[in-house]
Amino acid sequence: MTEPVRRYDVLVVGAxxxxxxxxxxxxxxxxRVGLVDAQPRAGGQVWRHDVRRGMPAMARRAFAALAAxxxxxxxxxxxxxxQPGWLLADGPRGALQLHYRALVLATGARELLLPFPGxxxxxxTGAGGAxxxxxxxxxxxxxRVLVAGSGPLLLAAAATLRAHGAQLLGIHEQAPLHALxxxxxxxxxxxxxxxxxxxxxxxxxxxAYRAGSVVVAAHGDDVLREVExxxxxxxxxxxxxxxxxxxxxxxxxxxxxxxGCRLEAAGRHRRVAADALLRTSVDGVxxxxxxxxxxxxxxxxxxxxxxxxxxxxxxxxxxALSARRRHARAFAGLLHETFALDPRIHAxxxxxxxxxxxxxxxxxxxxxxxxARDAKLASRCGMGACxxxxxxxxxxxxxxxxxxxxxxxxxxxxxxxxxxAALAESFTHDPQEKRP
Amino acid sequence: xSGTLRLEVNGQPVDVPDGASAAAAVAVLGVPFxxxxxxxxxxxxxxxxxxxxxxxxxxxxxxLRACMTPARAGMRVSTDD
Numbered sequence: 350m351t352e353p354v355r356r357y358d359v360l361v362v363g364a365x366x367x368x369x370x371x372x373x374x375x376x377x378x379x380x381r382v383g384l385v386d387a388q389p390r391a392g393g394q395v396w397r398h399d400v401r402r403g404m405p406a407m408a409r410r411a412f413a414a415l416a417a418x419x420x421x422x423x424x425x426x427x428x429x430x431x432q433p434g435w436l437l438a439d440g441p442r443g444a445l446q447l448h449y450r451a452l453v454l455a456t457g458a459r460e461l462l463l464p465f466p467g468x469x470x471x472x473x474t475g476a477g478g479a480x481x482x483x484x485x486x487x488x489x490x491x492x493r494v495l496v497a498g499s500g501p502l503l504l505a506a507a508a509t510l511r512a513h514g515a516q517l518l519g520i521h522e523q524a525p526l527h528a529l530x531x532x533x534x535x536x537x538x539x540x541x542x543x544x545x546x547x548x549x550x551x552x553x554x555x556x557a558y559r560a561g562s563v564v565v566a567a568h569g570d571d572v573l574r575e576v577e578x579x580x581x582x583x584x585x586x587x588x589x590x591x592x593x594x595x596x597x598x599x600x601x602x603x604x605x606x607x608x609g610c611r612l613e614a615a616g617r618h619r620r621v622a623a624d625a626l627l628r629t630s631v632d633g634v635x636x637x638x639x640x641x642x643x644x645x646x647x648x649x650x651x652x653x654x655x656x657x658x659x660x661x662x663x664x665x666x667x668x669a670l671s672a673r674r675r676h677a678r679a680f681a682g683l684l685h686e687t688f689a690l691d692p693r694i695h696a697x698x699x700x701x702x703x704x705x706x707x708x709x710x711x712x713x714x715x716x717x718x719x720x721a722r723d724a725k726l727a728s729r730c731g732m733g734a735c736x737x738x739x740x741x742x743x744x745x746x747x748x749x750x751x752x753x754x755x756x757x758x759x760x761x762x763x764x765x766x767x768x769x770a771a772l773a774e775s776f777t778h779d780p781q782e783k784r785p
Numbered sequence: 786x787s788g789t790l791r792l793e794v795n796g797q798p799v800d801v802p803d804g805a806s807a808a809a810a811v812a813v814l815g816v817p818f819x820x821x822x823x824x825x826x827x828x829x830x831x832x833x834x835x836x837x838x839x840x841x842x843x844x845x846x847x848x849l850r851a852c853m854t855p856a857r858a859g860m861r862v863s864t865d866d
Binding site: 387388389394398400401425459460462469470471472473474475477478479480481482485486487488571572706707708709733734735738739766 | 801802803804805806808809812813817818821822823825826827828829830831832833834835836837838840848852853854855856
């Protein structure tokens with residue numbers, strides 16, 4: 350049996366670009382570091398392992414953190430409860446108490462998935478969702494796939510889907526053409542990003558990219574058959590096997606909320622508030638990357654390193670990265686402007702469209718309910734297995750029953766559904782007791 | 786890319802690439818992952834463990850997220866309990 354109580358100087362939650370950089374930076378000062386991620390492999394979403402292409406080249410150096418001296422890497426391990434000075438996590442080693450002096454939240458982002466008629470049909474996934482599934486062997490050879498929604502992720506997702514054999518029907522970006530033109534003109538300020546965009550376009554040669562084009566409905570009996578598009582050329586229906594539609598990313602603030610960290614508004618959503626050295630409002634708790642607001646991979650790597658240094662007590666190397674951080678964050682600002690959502694998208698769901706997929710609650714059932722707590726009590730919206738992660742985020746975007754306006758604000762433990770045995774093991778075990 | 790591995794989905798043999806998820810295996814068979822409480826067929830939405838639309842029974846353990854579970858040779862997956 351593995352040791353169920355582990356003690357670290359620095360505990361890092363999330364092993365994407367931010368978390369890997371944080372672990373590496375903290376370990377470089379001799380700190381004993383724990384690195385935990387719910388996924389079975391490191392890399393987060395952007396560096397997710399691909400069954401065909403393996404690990405991205407850029408990730409290789411970052412992955413060295415997993416084997417660095419002083420780093421205890423715990424894959425497949427989900428943080429579920431926050432206690433004073435420790436997290437309860439469950440995974441292949443059973444329930445673990447992860448004690449820390451400093452905690453780095455590198456929890457990343459989730460995709461913004463919005464309801465529209467037909468979005469619950471099998472065959473409809475997120476855009477990043479489709480990319481993640483493809484990288485893990487989802488069968489795509491010869492499938493007709495339409496990519497839609499908003500943001501640069503659509504290009505990355507489309508390139509992955511094509512590499513896995515999908516026949517791309519097109520990429521439908523909701524942002525208008527003039528916004529994309531302005532974006533392209535300002536892109537050279539970030540040469541790395543410009544090159545990345547160019548490389549993606551090359552990999553997507555021959556695939557139509559339509560601006561100002563929105564998926565208004567998915568049609569099918571028990572699986573997706575057709576996608577209905579509303580674009581500058583009017584409405585059209587396309588026969589389709591898979592629709593990959595996502596509207597960008599939102600910070601994952603769940604664990605920060607459980608810890609009581611102050612959040613701040615990020616558009617219609619929220620991000621973790623932190624100072625220039627990435628200290629959150631809770632003593633000893635730091636945050637880095639997408640949890641602080643969507644900034645992308647480069648920003649996450651810089652902030653992860655900063656948070657890792659500061660968490661290990663070394664402020665100077667963190668301050669030295671501040672200018673690079675500001676430059677990376679400025680790019681994120683440009684993305685937000687360019688890919689701001691068209692009001693048409695907020696009006697796609699009809700009264701009969703399900704918003705809560707776990708409890709099958711239609712949007713119409715939420716009419717006149719003031720907040721998320723009332724929505725739960727009156728309709729069960731947000732009370733299913735996903736615990737409101739999908740519908741809560743969607744409703745925040747639509748401005749309906751907003752979770753932060755709720756008298757029930759803040760997330761309740763456990764963070765994710767957990768085995769009863771994991772709770773029992775941990776709370777009947779005395780952490781002071783020495784094991785042989 | 787290396788080889789493939791064989792597992793069982795709803796009693797039928799399915800081959801997936803090494804490193805694939807249990808979700809990929811269910812998709813190869815082409816059946817819904819679960820039925821919603823209103824009886825609708827469902828399949829993964831988010832691909833990253835958030836939406837819980839991919840939950841299935843794996844080697845006798847119910848309610849596991851197929852997208853977060855690596856496929857293993859001989860694994861037995863069943864959908865829609």
